[in-house]
Amino acid sequence: MTSLGFIVLLILPAAAQDEAPLSQVPISMVAIQALNEGRAERYFDSRIRNVRRAIEGLDYDTFHLVRSEQRPIPFGEETRMTINDEYSLFVTPKERERDGRMVTEVRITIQRKGRDQRPMNVLDTTVRLAPGKPILLGGPPLGAGELIVVLSI
Amino acid sequence: MSACRYFKEVERWFDGEPADNEAVARHVADCPSCAAYLARLRLTRRAVASIAERVEISDAQFEAFLAPIREAVGAPRWRWRQSGRWAMASFVTAALIVAVAVFSFFTGGPTPVEANSEVLSCTTDVNGARADAIEQNGIPAVWVYLPDEDLW
Numbered sequence: 692m693t694s695l696g697f698i699v700l701l702i703l704p705a706a707a708q709d710e711a712p713l714s715q716v717p718i719s720m721v722a723i724q725a726l727n728e729g730r731a732e733r734y735f736d737s738r739i740r741n742v743r744r745a746i747e748g749l750d751y752d753t754f755h756l757v758r759s760e761q762r763p764i765p766f767g768e769e770t771r772m773t774i775n776d777e778y779s780l781f782v783t784p785k786e787r788e789r790d791g792r793m794v795t796e797v798r799i800t801i802q803r804k805g806r807d808q809r810p811m812n813v814l815d816t817t818v819r820l821a822p823g824k825p826i827l828l829g830g831p832p833l834g835a836g837e838l839i840v841v842l843s844i
Numbered sequence: 845m846s847a848c849r850y851f852k853e854v855e856r857w858f859d860g861e862p863a864d865n866e867a868v869a870r871h872v873a874d875c876p877s878c879a880a881y882l883a884r885l886r887l888t889r890r891a892v893a894s895i896a897e898r899v900e901i902s903d904a905q906f907e908a909f910l911a912p913i914r915e916a917v918g919a920p921r922w923r924w925r926q927s928g929r930w931a932m933a934s935f936v937t938a939a940l941i942v943a944v945a946v947f948s949f950f951t952g953g954p955t956p957v958e959a960n961s962e963v964l965s966c967t968t969d970v971n972g973a974r975a976d977a978i979e980q981n982g983i984p985a986v987w988v989y990l991p992d993e994d995l996w
Contacts, residue, residue, distance in 0.1 A: 745983050746980075747981075748980045748981030748983070749980060790959050791959075792959055792961070794964070811969050811970065812967075812968065812969040812970075813968060813969070813970055813973075813988055814966065814967075814968055814975055814986060814988050815966070815967045815968065815969065815975075816963060816964075816965060816966035816967070816975070816977075816986045817963075817964040817965045817966075818961060818962065818963050818964060818984070818986070819961060819962045819963075819964055820961050821959050821960055821961045824960055824961040824983075825961065825983065826961045826963065826983070826984050826985065826986070827980055827983055827984070827985035827986070828985070828986050829985060829986070829987050829988070830975075830987045830988030830989060830990065831988055831990070832990065843961075
């Protein structure tokens with residue numbers, strides 16, 4: 692094989708990857724219960740070390756991990772990620788931009804146990820997710836505190 | 845040490861072959877190149893003589909003995925061909941990089957990858973609640989502010 696042929700073989704897949712539609716998008720969801728317990732020193736669950744920087748500016752003194760999930764989800768389809776018995780996260784990657792950001796529709800729904808009502812959208816948002824730069828979703832009540840979701844691609 | 849046309853005569857004289865010994869000796873005395881060459885021949889002979897173990901190479905071993913020497917003699921030409929190939933590869937790579945840069949320039953190119961995440965829209969279906977796009981220490985966030993009563 693000539694040098695030129697070898698280099699073209701190296702470069703073509705990268706160029707093709709840039710243009711090809713992605714069939715799946717790796718999504719990371721970390722659901723946290725944030726509370727104010729009057730602690731002298733703030734407490735961060737050791738399992739949320741990776742997202743601590745994203746949440747340490749929030750005005751709470753206690754952070755417990757509720758659920759963490761990271762997986763590829765199909766592009767253009769709504770995928771459910773369970774947070775707990777009441778809350779679910781629905782994610783739909785809609786459009787991939789040239790700079791790598793992903794326009795994504797996100798919903799947090801609540802379904803109270805033992806009640807017949809349909810799940811309700813506590814939060815319905817469209818975000819533009821940049822790789823490695825998370826977005827925070829928060830405010831829904833969770834036990835004595837609030838639910839916070841750190842979402843990233 | 846520059847070459848002298850009498851080097852071959854010096855070698856024969858050094859090896860004890862029939863030669864005009866006086867003429868060669870006079871030339872070596874007057875020619876710095878031949879004097880240096882003769883000194884090197886003597887040094888080589890002393891070095892060879894100092895080798896404690898002498899290995900005899902049989903006829904059957906001779907080809908194997910010569911193979912690495914032939915390979916070494918042939919190596920420079922091979923290296924030159926290889927370096928030519930790599931020079932060509934480098935040139936083609938550089939040309940492709942320039943081509944991609946020019947293409948990106950004229951097509952506008954992608955926006956910088958340093959772009960941040962951002963919130964485009966947000967709502968809530970909960971009566972009396974509101975959803976706001978805010979920032980928490982530079983991190984975009986969507987916050988739901990709920991009424992005090994139960995969600996249902």
